[in-house]
Amino acid sequence: MKNLYLECQSGISGDMTLSALIDLGADMDYIASQLKKLPIDPFTMDVKQADKQGISSKQLVLQFDEVALAHEHVHTEASSVHSHSHDHHSTHHHDHPHRHASTILRMIEESDLPERVKQRSLSVFEVIARAEGKIHGMDPSEVHFHEVGAMDSIIDVIGVSLALENLEVDKIIASPVPTGYGKLMMAHGLYPIPAPATAEILKGVPLADFQVEGELTTPTGAGFIKALVSDFGPLPAMRIEKIGYGAGKKDFNHPNVLRAVLFEAEDRANVESITVLECHIDDMAGEAMGYLMEKALAKGALDLYYTPITMKKSRPGILITLLCKPEDALRFEDLLLKETSTFGVRKSKWERNILDRRFQEVDTPYGTVSVKIGYKHGDIYKITPEYEDIKEISIKHHVPFNKVYKLVEQIAAEQIMN
Template sequence: MRILYLDCSISGISGDMMLGALHALGADMEEIEKQLKQFPMEAFSLNISGVVKKGIYASKVDVVPEEEPYHHRHYSSIRKMIVESALSEKAKAFSLQIFEPIAAAEAAIHHTTVDEVHFHEVGAVDSIVDVVGAGIALDQLEIEDVQASAVVLGNGKIKMAHGMYPIPAPATMEMMKGIPVQEIDVRGELTTPTGAGLIKGLASRYGTMPSMEVIEVGYGAGTKDFPDHPNVLRAVLGEKRKV
């Protein structure tokens, strides 16, 4: 069994950090970009680079829109886009597993149904690429189980589509139900709604690293820099051998 362990205790998790970490583990970003460009959405390109965060070399994946992006999409239209795509069934399943808890959290906050949920930030092309790109990468890496550490969230306030909101964002906080969180004294958003959807939708277990043979370790970089810790997501690819 191939296991992916996500260490979100360093600096949380976001969509671009996840995509960077999966690239560092060996995911083929050129093929991922090719598959994503078949989706009926705005044109974009992927910019992949290596950066150093507090002494740790990490992969940085940026989604660069090539035209004015839309920021408002209903979950029903995103789900239809995924289901009707040419992606593998496993990549589709992974992608929907990530989007579904985000939609459920937004529906709970706005007191509406999942199909009527109107995504703002998560409906933008970069978030769709992060989520579906992660789904394709997980399929490429033949991941059978995802586990995660306790999660650091950050604190303070952030400007969103509806105005100033507390950190963690309401959708992120809603998805933290049942997930262990860990305190860190950092002003700023460490775990985004997309990041919360990734671990909520994918992780079968939260806690310490499972017993496994480590195959590869990768780091995905976030955009911000912090004075006291590296802004990275550590991903560990391992294999649990049958006895």
């Protein structure tokens, strides 16, 4: 389990984060090759060294196919929402294309990206979509993005998620975040800093009192903080493995860099953080609760279960408990609010100690059966036959489920332990 600390002394943006993770050791070739599998415009990615007030940092350099961007811009300009400023990474000067939120989310969901990369990318885009929707008074799925929909920001969000996966980062901690102050010219006119979307996203996030004129934290950077960070505070008391610096495009009287620090957690490889969401209901049909469970598990919930409880005025009710990864908490809070009759969802952070797991095929009189092996430090703790395999054998051969289960369990133990 690796922990990442984002020291946002100078704020945070999409390109600063990706640059810092590349400086930390994320494989840029891996990131670029995964991105190029997506249905997006052709691009090249590179980094250069930049000196920011004496700190040598990596700075992202993206270049896009001018013809493709200009062509798409012609077809999308009229229907786009220009919500805020964005970071220009490439050397071109055309406006970036505008993309519909649902199109971006669907592209990620239908991609072959690693599952955790998908979940982290979706979480960031959904956080920003909700903020944009509120600012512009529309459903988040109907928002047309300028910054977030532009090619460079799509690359930032998915690229950062790929970099986190490449570095095997499990938990992200961050310092309080400065926003800067002043005014910024946007498509709708002169806006205050932080930009409306940035301010909306940062609700509930600790802010740093660092008074610098200019935009320090962008909506994309704020999206990373809100969607992916599980804890805020000072540098944790753990052994540092690597440090990376990502340079921003602007120059200030202070080093405009994001420092990313990678830690190896202290012998807690099998301990992971999870988020527990709960709510009480007393007026939902059983079919609706069954539908909720199916939908939550299909969307990646770690578990969901129902507990009978007694509510106020001695009313019988149900406690819904949903377990999920911290980065998925916002998505599942929204799911519970939409799909249940509750008016509020409670959230808490837990830790769980889990066994390492692997699957193995074993030979039985009924054919090959898959079993799940739970182990720790090389020692096998348990061997569990897969339910679907046992069910299929039981039905096909007209043998009681428990009899098949026990036989497979015994055979698997003999084959694997010996």
